[in-house]
Amino acid sequence: MQHDSKLPHVGTTIFSVMSALATQHQAINLSQGFPNFKSDQKLIDLVNQAMNSDYNQYAPMPGSLDLRLAISHKYQLLYNSDYHPEHEITITAGATQAIFTIISAFIRAQDEVIIFKPAYDCYQPAVELNGGICIEIPLYTPNYTIDWELVASNISPKTKMIMINTPHNPSGTVLTKGDMLQLEKLTKNTNIIVLSDEVYEHIIFDGLEHESACKFPDLKSRSFITASFGKTFHNTGWKIGYCCAPKSLMDEFRKVHQFNVFSVHHPTQKGLADYMQNPETYLKLGAFFQHKRDLFLSLIADTKFKFKPSQGSYFQVLNYSAISDEHDESFAKKLTIDYKLASIPLSVFYSNKQDDKVLRFCFAKTDDTLKKAADILCRISQEINY
Structure with missing residues (x-):
């Protein structure tokens, strides 16, 4: 063959x-990108406890409600931003699955997706598998900053999505408030979806702030945010993450999610939900x-x-x-x-x-x-x- x-x-x-x-x-x-030290033993014990308490059958398709409530609380605490736990948060098999599912749900043949290079290597193949075309905007050494005029000149009627990543892998740079306002301005009154990869949101240095897409109202209204518990809690092998988006976008996401994953490891979700009751687990x-x-x-x-x-x-x-x-x-x-x-x-x-x-x-x-x-x-x- x-x-x-x-x-x-x-x-x-x-x-x-x-x-x-x-x-x-x-x-x-x-x-x-994985730690060579152990995850917190308390979290491991909580997952084991969940297994022994019979959280061993399918979790709900969108994820454990307890974990979605914990995530919703985190966004309110950190960013004063509300995501409805039932309709706007979905637990995924890592951030990569979330990114692939978002792209699969929205990108059709010949749709254009703006990505910034260097970019994490899962972005472009997912776009191309769905028939989309990547429009690449270079980030130049040593600062890896975005030229927003160049972005504006590359937006066309075919532009369906813009993908951002902050803090940025591989460069370790972060987008500023000014960057996010520029992105919000460029996408306002359009049908462009923003995919904001924020898996390192808690790992930020020197007094800088993480400028999540959810902090900017118009940007939030068109954005998916993807995140990773593996990156946050030193257990990348567990492959568990989540995404947040307005209900109209999340409804379309779940149509695809239910057929390529359906649901994610249940006892891990229960353990994470209990662990996150203490915000210090991610604030430090x-x-x-x-x-x-x-x-x-x-x-x-x-x-x-x-x-x-x-x-x-x-x-x-x-x-x-x-x-x-x-x-x-x-x-x-x-x-x-x-x-x-x-x-x-x-x-x-x-x-x-x-x-x-x-x-x-x-x-x-x-x-x-x-x-x-x-x-x-x-x-x-x-x-x-x-």
């Missing part, structure tokens, strides 16, 4: 490639990860790597142009094989493979791991020359 691939240019994700390479060469893995995350960012950067401050401290997420990008002119994919593989330190090259996040000599490192690791990684980076800075 012969078939034409619907994604002919898509192979194995760079995250799988680099993690496999790290395992093969016993390298420290700062490539894929910024300080927790800022300590790790600051430790990592202090240890490599005297190297030839150039950087701006990450504003949010648990990623730090480092420019190695003063060390080598090697292509970033080759350089990342060299560091993994020869120096036993794995990272992600940023060129893979661009369709044109734009190479700015930048690597992304995940600092959601134990302090001991970060110290060992920093020692390697110091050695690389000394040993590798043009």
